[in-house]
Amino acid sequence: MVKPSIEQIADRITDAIMEHRLPPGSKLAEDKLAGAFNVSRTKIRQAFILLANEGLVTLHPNRGAFVTSPTTEQTRDIFKTRRLIEPEIIRDVIARASSQDIARLRKHLEEEAKARRTDDRRRVIRLSGEFHLLLAELAGNQVINKLMTELCPLTCLIIALYDGPKIPACPEDEHTQIIDAIEANDSATAIKLMKRHLSHIENELNIDAYEERDIHWESIYS
Amino acid sequence: MVKPSIEQIADRITDAIMEHRLPPGSKLAEDKLAGAFNVSRTKIRQAFILLANEGLVTLHPNRGAFVTSPTTEQTRDIFKTRRLIEPEIIRDVIARASSQDIARLRKHLEEEAKARRTDDRRRVIRLSGEFHLLLAELAGNQVINKLMTELCPLTCLIIALYDGPKIPACPEDEHTQIIDAIEANDSATAIKLMKRHLSHIENELNIDAYEERDIHWESIYS
DNA sequence: GTGTTTAAGATTGCGAACAATTTATACAAC
């Protein structure tokens, strides 16, 4: 049995967070994870450093690692950034994507639809996020791609925190419409749909219910 | 003597890279750094993980950590991303910045000018980068701010690799003009100037081999 | 019953020691 690398450990934890198996606020005990992955605590700590740098995990000194609970400010910043970046991704995809790439996107849509039909909610959430990751990959900008690989899991975390009773992460047909517009080289429409899509997700969140999560102690005791 | 945190170690190394005291390709030996910072190798390795995640350092398994030598593709992606993001930063700064914030920017321009007058080239390079970081900070978007704190040192690295014979990282007056336009709430002009500014930097680069120098750790981290 | 103090237990932070791997050196062969 070969031991996993730090990145592999971080990826496994990221997957668990994206699928909501590790809800926001979960304690990540070093010993438990070291046992689960069959490695020493050192490697777990190193994986935590990676995850903390991406914002998925928050480290409290001497107290341990916890799955981040994004604040409303972070939520706003994340969606604002995605609305800035993903239109650019679409422009690049339209400029660069081959027919094979479009086929990959279509295949991904199939996977999403299948997961939806079988009511595999966790899989739906992850695949919805990975649709945006696939687009970022096809755009061919490594900097933006890396940024998206951080923002997508964070968005999943936000959905876990704030999502309404029956909201599926991303409405399926919106993804399909975006790909239709991309395939038609209609960047204006694709960008408009993407922006609307992101706004849909953000607006479906009921942030008000959880406003107590980001309390400004300074303003209270000033 | 209090021991530095992982982040402080990473920041010190980042500073050294930004000031071109650690040129691209430099080997970062764990023992040497552990001695320089008076900590165990464990913390140095953790700092490396942070720096590698930001792209400043490249880890070669069993061979060690090296200051990254950005490729031409990475250079293109970094500048493309900055041209996308920094106009948005300017919009936000114009929308949010107080007169105090403008004063901070003016003060920074003073610092830059002073470093230029005293021919402190390393300081000029770093301050030029930090001007963009200050703008990002004032924009108030933590996601974008974090991205810029990664892209700026990388840009310094690129300048170290590819800069021409006598190009000062950023022409001084361009920064001043951008602030003038921001203070006048003229976002169109400020954005145009910023894009032109970034293009200037990118276009001044010439693709040449870099010269590897010997590094004296004691003098750098005394 | 509520709240405080104290002690035991558990967890994290750190560094030293050991193992695995690479790099440097010496030397022989061609």
Place this chain on the structure above:
DNA sequence: GTTGTATAAATTGTTCGCAATCTTAAACAC
């Protein structure tokens, strides 16, 4: 002079143990 190989040295990768800190629980006072 170069190439190849074997050995030694140096460096990285990992584990383990100990100290510091936090958490829990029990004992105690009110």
